Amino acid sequence: MASxxxxxxxxxxxxxxxxxxxxxxxxxxxxxIQEIFGVNDHIRSVADRWAQEGFVVLAPxxxxxxxxxxxxxxxxxxxxxALQYFEEFDxxxxxxxxxxxxxxxRDLKPCTGxxxxxxxxxxxxxxxxxxxxxxxxxxxxxxxxxxDQHLDEIDRIKCQIILxxxxxxxxxxxxxxxxxxxxxxxxxNFTVYTYPGVDHGFSxxxxxxxxxxxxxxxFQRSLDLFNKALRG
Numbered sequence: 001m002a003s004x005x006x007x008x009x010x011x012x013x014x015x016x017x018x019x020x021x022x023x024x025x026x027x028x029x030x031x032x033i034q035e036i037f038g039v040n041d042h043i044r045s046v047a048d049r050w051a052q053e054g055f056v057v058l059a060p061x062x063x064x065x066x067x068x069x070x071x072x073x074x075x076x077x078x079x080x081x082a083l084q085y086f087e088e089f090d091x092x093x094x095x096x097x098x099x100x101x102x103x104x105x106r107d108l109k110p111c112t113g114x115x116x117x118x119x120x121x122x123x124x125x126x127x128x129x130x131x132x133x134x135x136x137x138x139x140x141x142x143x144x145x146x147x148d149q150h151l152d153e154i155d156r157i158k159c160q161i162i163l164x165x166x167x168x169x170x171x172x173x174x175x176x177x178x179x180x181x182x183x184x185x186x187x188x189n190f191t192v193y194t195y196p197g198v199d200h201g202f203s204x205x206x207x208x209x210x211x212x213x214x215x216x217x218x219f220q221r222s223l224d225l226f227n228k229a230l231r232g
Contacts, residue, residue, distance in 0.1 A: 015064035020051035028230035032059040033119030132156035138229035
C-alpha cells in the first residue's frame with residue numbers, strides 16, 4: 001500500500017488531502033471526511049485500513065481556511081481547540097470543497113470511477129449532506145451531528161446510505177435519532193443502525209469511547225455496502 005499528500009485546487013485557493021492507495025494500485029474511490037480533529041494520525045490510519053480493503057481513499061483537509069493541516073488529539077486543550085474550529089467552520093464552503101474533492105478523487109487515474117463517502121462526527125453530517133449535493137454511489141455516516149436539522153435534503157439523496165448511531169451519544173440525542181429514523185423509514189436506500197451501550201466516537205481506537213465489538217460490526221456493515229455498491 002502507498003500513501004501520499006495531494007493538492008486539490010478550488011476557486012479561492014487550494015487544500016491538501018491524504019491519499020492512500022490499495023495494494024493493487026487501483027480500485028473504487030472512497031472520500032474520507034474527518035472529525036473535528038483534522039486529518040490526524042487516526043484519520044490517516046482509517047484511510048490506510050480502507051485502502052487495504054482495495055479502495056482509493058482521499059481524506060481532504062476541511063479546516064484549511066482556518067488553519068491548514070491541523071492535527072489535534074482527543075482530550076484537554078486540543079479537544080477545546082477542535083470545538084472552536086467546529087464553531088468557526090463555514091459549512092457551505094466545506095460542502096463545496098468536498099464536491100471538488102469528490103471530483104478530484106473520481107478523476108484520479110487509480111480510481112476505477114465509482115466513489116463513495118464515509119465520515120465521522122462532523123464528517124458524518126457532511127457525508128449525509130454531500131450525498132444530497134453530489135452523485136455518490138454509496139455513503140456511510142458515523143454518529144453524524146445535527147443531521148436532523150437537514151432532513152429537508154433527504155429527497156435529493158439517491159445512493160444507498162448507512163447511518164451509524166451510538167445509543168449513549170451525548171452529542172446526538174435519542175430524540176434526534178428517532179426523528180431521523182422516522183424521516184427515512186419509508187426510503188429503501190437508507191439503513192439506520194443504533195449500537196447499544198456505546199457513546200459518540202465508539203469507532204475510534206484513539207478515544208476512551210472506543211468499543212471494539214461495535215466498531216467491528218459497523219466496519220463490516222460499511223464494507224459490505226461499499227463492496228456491493230462500488231464494485232459493480
